[in-house]
Amino acid sequence: VSQSRYPAGLGNRLLVWAHALAFAQQYNLPLYEEGWSKFSLGPYFRNERSKRNYSDCLDQGKKLPPLGMLIAQKMRVPRSDWSHVNVENETLYIFDDMPNHERYFDLIIPYRDLIIQKFISKITIDDSPLSHYSPPDLAIHIRLGDFTKTSWYKPRWDYYRKLFSDFYDRFSEKLSIHIFSDGFAKEIPLFDEFKSIKFISFGNDLIDMLAISKASIIHPYPGSTFSSWAAFIVTGKHRIQNQQQQQAYKQHS
Numbered sequence: 001v002s003q004s005r006y007p008a009g010l011g012n013r014l015l016v017w018a019h020a021l022a023f024a025q026q027y028n029l030p031l032y033e034e035g036w037s038k039f040s041l042g043p044y045f046r047n048e049r050s051k052r053n054y055s056d057c058l059d060q061g062k063k064l065p066p067l068g069m070l071i072a073q074k075m076r077v078p079r080s081d082w083s084h085v086n087v088e089n090e091t092l093y094i095f096d097d098m099p100n101h102e103r104y105f106d107l108i109i110p111y112r113d114l115i116i117q118k119f120i121s122k123i124t125i126d127d128s129p130l131s132h133y134s135p136p137d138l139a140i141h142i143r144l145g146d147f148t149k150t151s152w153y154k155p156r157w158d159y160y161r162k163l164f165s166d167f168y169d170r171f172s173e174k175l176s177i178h179i180f181s182d183g184f185a186k187e188i189p190l191f192d193e194f195k196s197i198k199f200i201s202f203g204n205d206l207i208d209m210l211a212i213s214k215a216s217i218i219h220p221y222p223g224s225t226f227s228s229w230a231a232f233i234v235t236g237k238h239r240i241q242n243q244q245q246q247q248a249y250k251q252h253s
Contacts, residue, residue, distance in 0.1 A: 011226035138175065
């Protein structure tokens with residue numbers, strides 16, 4: 001099984017990797033990994049904070065020898081959905097496609113403990129900054145970057161204003177709220193109105209993801225695999241969905 005080069009963000013790459021890992025586990029096959037250090041020009045052209053290179057964050061895994069790639073019979077697994085795949089000997093199964101957005105985790109939930117264990121063991125970056133981090137009551141991920149190029153992905157700021165107002169009315173401003181984003185704080189027009197909300201960035205996508213996972217309540221961004229993965233790797237967490245934006249996302253997916 002090969003998790004092939006997939007030029008995307010951390011959440012997408014982890015999802016493709018997790019599906020390849022689960023497939024290999026189910027059929028007792030070796031797993032070869034590619035793409036953690038895949039270079040992408042897009043983040044540079046868009047002047048994004050994250051440049052999406054994870055070679056210094058995660059163990060690169062076992063590599064398939066070049067000769068094996070040349071001579072093996074190959075089968076690409078569309079949408080990383082192996083539910084109808086008939087496994088044959090001497091075949092290289094290539095996972096390089098995102099699962100359906102409504103079924104991101106359906107196939108891999110039975111392998112969740114294994115995936116979390118393997119994910120944690122892959123982390124090579126120093127995560128000691130998290131030892132001094134006080135997790136918030138509510139972590140909110142707001143996806144910007146290339147998501148802002150289409151109207152249904154753009155943040156509905158009125159939704160967040162109402163969310164914060166409702167939370168503070170109910171729990172008082174002692175409630176701690178941290179915002180995480182691939183964008184810059186100046187792109188988020190909320191901090192002047194809600195002074196107690198903090199913009200958090202550790203300068204690394206993986207550390208940010210782990211920080212989100214430590215919050216008591218996680219608010220993923222619709223369509224974002226990054227914050228969905230942060231919620232997937234922990235148990236006993238409450239999740240809030242932005243129903244307004246989720247509906248807009250689904251209508252245009």
